[in-house]
Amino acid sequence: MRRTVKITVALAAASLIATSCAQGDEGPEATQASEDICETAEGDGPQIGLAYDVGGRGDQSFNDSAYEGLKQAVEELDATCTEAEAGPGENDATREERLRTLADEGFDPIIGVGFIYSVAAQNVAKEPDYRDVNFAVVDGFAEAPNVANLVFAAQEGSFLVGAAAALKTEVGHVGFVGGVDGPLIQSFEAGFVAGVEEVDPSIQIDIKYLTQNQDEAVKGFENPPGGRAAANGMYESGADIVYHAAGKSGLGVFQAVESAGDGHWAIGVDSDQYKTVGQSQKPYILTSMLKRVDVGVQEYIKAVVEGDAPSGFVTYDLSSDGVGYSTTGGFVDDIAEQLDEYKQQIIDGGIKVPDTP
Amino acid sequence: MTAVRRLATVLAAPLLAFVVAGVVTSLILLMAGDSVSRFWDALFRMPDARNFVNIINNSVVLYLSGLAAAICFRMKLFNIGVEGQYRVAVFAAAVFAGQAWLPGYLNTAVAVLVAMLVGALWAGIAGLLRATRGVSEVISTIMLNSIAGTLVAYLLRQVGERRGETMTTTPLPRDSWVGGIPLIPGEASKVYGFAVLAVLAGVAYWLILNRTRFGFELRATGASQPAALASGVDVKRMVVMAMLLSGAVAGLVGMPLLFGTDHAYASTFQSGIGFTGIAVALLGRNHPIGIALGAIVFSFLIEQSNVLDIVAQVSPDVVVVTQGVIVMSVVIAYEVVRRYRNTAEQRGVARSMGGPSGKQETEGVVA
Numbered sequence: 001m002r003r004t005v006k007i008t009v010a011l012a013a014a015s016l017i018a019t020s021c022a023q024g025d026e027g028p029e030a031t032q033a034s035e036d037i038c039e040t041a042e043g044d045g046p047q048i049g050l051a052y053d054v055g056g057r058g059d060q061s062f063n064d065s066a067y068e069g070l071k072q073a074v075e076e077l078d079a080t081c082t083e084a085e086a087g088p089g090e091n092d093a094t095r096e097e098r099l100r101t102l103a104d105e106g107f108d109p110i111i112g113v114g115f116i117y118s119v120a121a122q123n124v125a126k127e128p129d130y131r132d133v134n135f136a137v138v139d140g141f142a143e144a145p146n147v148a149n150l151v152f153a154a155q156e157g158s159f160l161v162g163a164a165a166a167l168k169t170e171v172g173h174v175g176f177v178g179g180v181d182g183p184l185i186q187s188f189e190a191g192f193v194a195g196v197e198e199v200d201p202s203i204q205i206d207i208k209y210l211t212q213n214q215d216e217a218v219k220g221f222e223n224p225p226g227g228r229a230a231a232n233g234m235y236e237s238g239a240d241i242v243y244h245a246a247g248k249s250g251l252g253v254f255q256a257v258e259s260a261g262d263g264h265w266a267i268g269v270d271s272d273q274y275k276t277v278g279q280s281q282k283p284y285i286l287t288s289m290l291k292r293v294d295v296g297v298q299e300y301i302k303a304v305v306e307g308d309a310p311s312g313f314v315t316y317d318l319s320s321d322g323v324g325y326s327t328t329g330g331f332v333d334d335i336a337e338q339l340d341e342y343k344q345q346i347i348d349g350g351i352k353v354p355d356t357p
Numbered sequence: 358m359t360a361v362r363r364l365a366t367v368l369a370a371p372l373l374a375f376v377v378a379g380v381v382t383s384l385i386l387l388m389a390g391d392s393v394s395r396f397w398d399a400l401f402r403m404p405d406a407r408n409f410v411n412i413i414n415n416s417v418v419l420y421l422s423g424l425a426a427a428i429c430f431r432m433k434l435f436n437i438g439v440e441g442q443y444r445v446a447v448f449a450a451a452v453f454a455g456q457a458w459l460p461g462y463l464n465t466a467v468a469v470l471v472a473m474l475v476g477a478l479w480a481g482i483a484g485l486l487r488a489t490r491g492v493s494e495v496i497s498t499i500m501l502n503s504i505a506g507t508l509v510a511y512l513l514r515q516v517g518e519r520r521g522e523t524m525t526t527t528p529l530p531r532d533s534w535v536g537g538i539p540l541i542p543g544e545a546s547k548v549y550g551f552a553v554l555a556v557l558a559g560v561a562y563w564l565i566l567n568r569t570r571f572g573f574e575l576r577a578t579g580a581s582q583p584a585a586l587a588s589g590v591d592v593k594r595m596v597v598m599a600m601l602l603s604g605a606v607a608g609l610v611g612m613p614l615l616f617g618t619d620h621a622y623a624s625t626f627q628s629g630i631g632f633t634g635i636a637v638a639l640l641g642r643n644h645p646i647g648i649a650l651g652a653i654v655f656s657f658l659i660e661q662s663n664v665l666d667i668v669a670q671v672s673p674d675v676v677v678v679t680q681g682v683i684v685m686s687v688v689i690a691y692e693v694v695r696r697y698r699n700t701a702e703q704r705g706v707a708r709s710m711g712g713p714s715g716k717q718e719t720e721g722v723v724a
Contacts, residue, residue, distance in 0.1 A: 049667075084666045087659070087673035089629025091614060093411055094659065100407075101663045115522040116625055127545070141521025181510075182624060184522040213510040214524065214624030 037071045043078030046305050049107030050297075051098050053114040055222050056085040059248035060277075061270040062221075062293060066113045066138060068271070069297030076298075077305055082107060086116075088218075095120035100130065109134035109304045111297060115184060118142045118149070134309045136300045138293055139184060148310045150296040154184075155191030155355040156346055157289040157323030158243070161267050162195020163342050164287055164325065165241040166203055167335045168265065173204045175234035177227055177253055179246035180220035181209035187355040188245035188269070188289070194353050198342070206234045210249055220246065227252030235260040241286060243267035251277075257284040265331075272326040288326040292316060319347045366698055374690035378683040385678060391671050399669035400661050406544040408660050413540070413548050415656035416649070417555045417613050418627075422634025423641060423648040424562050425607035429494075430643050431566060432579040432599045438483055438498025439607040440631025441505030446476035446604075447611025448509045448526070451622035452516060454615075455527035464533040465616060469554075472608035479505065480604025481597065488593040494600070502631070513624060525623035535616040551613035558606060559645045565602075575599055607631065636684045642691070655680060 050070050057063050067083070074081050082105070084098050095112075099120055102110045110133060112121050121135045122142035131146060140149035165174045176192050178185040189207060196203050208230045211219040219226065227249035231242045235256060240263060244250040250269060257266040258281050268274065268288030277285060296316055303310055316322020324343075327333065345351045386393045404412065422439055429436035454468035483501055486492040517524040537547025566572035578585040578595050586592050610630055619626060637655055641647030662676040 082667055082670075084663065085673055087662050087677060089627060089633065091618070091627035092625070093414065093618060094663070097408070097411060097660065098663045098667070101667050105667055118521055118523075119625070139522055182522065182524065183519050212514075213506045214513075215510075215626065215628040216506065 037074050038081040041074050041080045045077040045079035047107045048081040049102035049110040051084045051112050053116050054086045061247050065271045065293040066297050069294035073298045073301040092119050096124050099124045103133045112137040115139040121147050134304045149313045152291045153317035155187045155353045156318045158188045158191030159195035159353045160325045161289045162192035163199050166196040166199035171240050173239045175206035175239040175242040177230045177244040178209040181212045182214045185245050190354045190357045223249040224252035228256045231256035241265040245269045254281045274328040287332045290324045292322050370691045370694040374686040377686040381682045382679045395669040399665045406541045407546045410546045412656045412660045416652040417552045419637050419652035420555045421610045422630045423637035425603050426634045426638040427643040428603040432575050435495045436603050438501050439634050441502035442476040442479045442604045442607035443610035445479050445505045446472040446608035448622050449475040451526045454529045457530040461532040473605040476608025477601045477604040480600045484597040484600030488596045523624045525621045528621040549613040549617040563645045
């Protein structure tokens with residue numbers, strides 16, 4: 001009896017240490033020195049603080065896109081920067097404290113990556129000590145004079161990749177994998193569905209969210225096996241093109257399309273994902289819906305430095321190339337004309353893209 | 358002399374635990390390639406007044422969660438379901454209070470009762486399953502957590518309204534909010550008014566467990582079920598009662614947040630408190646004061662994680678690992694100290710009796 005207790009304790013301790021190593025190792029690996037602009041930047045320009053939600057960099061999509069914008073701004077403006085990341089199970093008070101700590105350390109502007117920072121940024125920005133600090137929230141909805149909400153018309157870009165999927169499908173059957181079922185990702189779904197139906201209303205569309213539960217961000221956006229299972233299901237039931245809006249879980253969608261083989265496509269999201277997937281997956285990435293978080297972050301930082309910090313909602317849509325679709329790989333070149341036509345119609349207001357399904 | 362010695366053995370376990378935790382955490386930092394000295398510097402950087410307020414506030418929430426778990430642990434019932442219980446409870450309370458059927462603080466008071474009731478009912482499902490069907494409460498509460506999350510998400514979509522990219526219930530009327538206590542003069546952030554609730558819950562926990570027949574029966578069932586049964590305790594009834602009570606306290610977990618800061622249940626409402634509460638209860642060894650200390654240690658670490666991340670460039674994951682290491686160290690240290698004390702006592706008794714025959718007896722008494 002005693003021995004088993006001892007062994008159990010030893011095993012538990014060993015596994016704890018082992019998992020913690022794995023966790024700890026992830027950090028330096030994901031943020032290699034050459035990859036980490038904030039470790040090496042040494043300018044005397046502005047000090048930029050970037051705060052991510054749980055997970056942070058390494059999703060090859062949303063967060064990485066924000067980092068890309070930060071990187072360009074740092075290089076361009078001779079700036080320095082730091083990145084902060086949320087821990088699991090936080091409340092607004094913890095997020096507020098992160099923004100305050102960044103401000104206390106002299107960072108300005110401070111950018112929250114993800115709508116989760118909206119309330120926190122609004123509260124901190126109104127406090128007397130921080131009224132002069134510039135805040136921005138990507139996808140945000142904060143209301144304070146010194147907060148800018150960088151919002152994206154994701155439904156417009158999704159409409160175009162939806163149209164692309166409809167034009168490219170050979171079997172009249174496509175799919176959508178979303179991360180967390182909530183207003184944000186629903187705008188991707190709504191745009192995609194509208195785009196497909198604009199081309200051909202008879203096309204069958206499978207829709208699957210990895211979780212309905214909005215506080216399971218990890219299950220939704222950090223879950224490649226879940227993304228793979230969802231996409232596999234769609235390919236097996238006959239769909240030949242799957243669009244994902246699921247952050248890192250989308251990497252699983254790409255694994256699924258690779259194993260589904262020729263005649264199947266996946267559509268990326270946020271960044272041009274053709275560029276970041278492995279060689280073996282490149283032939284299957286039809287296009288990516290671009291949500292130019294990088295442009296938003298970069299332009300915001302520049303505006304702050306020029307003394308022209310925006311406030312309220314800064315909208316990035318098709319007309320400002322804040323959203324769009326990628327052409328790397330050349331798989332949509334043959335339908336580029338039609339897609340550009342749709343794009344023009346949306347910009348002109350001829351097509352109104354819904355943002356709720 | 359004996360008083361000093363007793364104090365030494367009482368303090369030995371926690372001290373040993375924190376030394377071990379410190380060493381293990383440093384090793385992990387070394388392996389992760391982080392700076393060990395920067396970690397400790399940042400960790401023990403003097404928090405600002407507002408950080409103290411945050412630590413207290415977070416402790417209040419974790420304390421309630423720890424208490425909820427501890428009630429069942431005292432009976433050796435492993436209620437993993439505080440997570441789901443507080444979630445359904447706070448959602449129900451938020452929906453109820455948002456309707457503003459009752460005026461002012463009456464609305465608040467009834468909403469708190471609603472939360473306790475809903476939490477108790479949710480936990481009661483697992484209690485009933487255990488008592489009538491023998492379903493392990495570990496399994497059923499884990500599943501109920503999952504169901505709770507999905508159920509609340511679904512209901513929120515039905516009754517909630519959209520705010521930006523989140524869904525939220527109708528905000529509470531302003532006169533039902535519970536104001537803060539300005540604990541530190543000149544500091545804008547305030548301690549939750551519902552901190553009082555946590556103190557009351559702690560006192561009630563101690564009284565019920567140590568000064569009532571119910572508490573005695575609960576502890577007796579925890580110590581030995583067959584013995585409790587033999588002495589006339591209705592064990593099945595105790596299982597259900599303990600789960601109900603635990604669930605009712607779990608219902609309180611979200612109250613400081615709901616009435617103090619959030620004023621509505623939104624899809625961004627804090628998650629994971631129930632799981633952290635289990636660790637806090639373990640850390641506090643199910644003792645009302647111990648749980649409070651455990652909650653403060655955890656809150657301190659959570660509060661410092663921002664400084665660690667931003668100033669010392671240590672990933673917040675390491676803070677979570679540190680919390681785990683502390684819990685493990687405490688469990689192990691208490692076991693080590695207990696054994697040391699056992700053998701010391703055995704030796705003492707053996708010496709006084711002049712032979713090794715006393716060994717068996719003391720073992721039984723101490724255990």
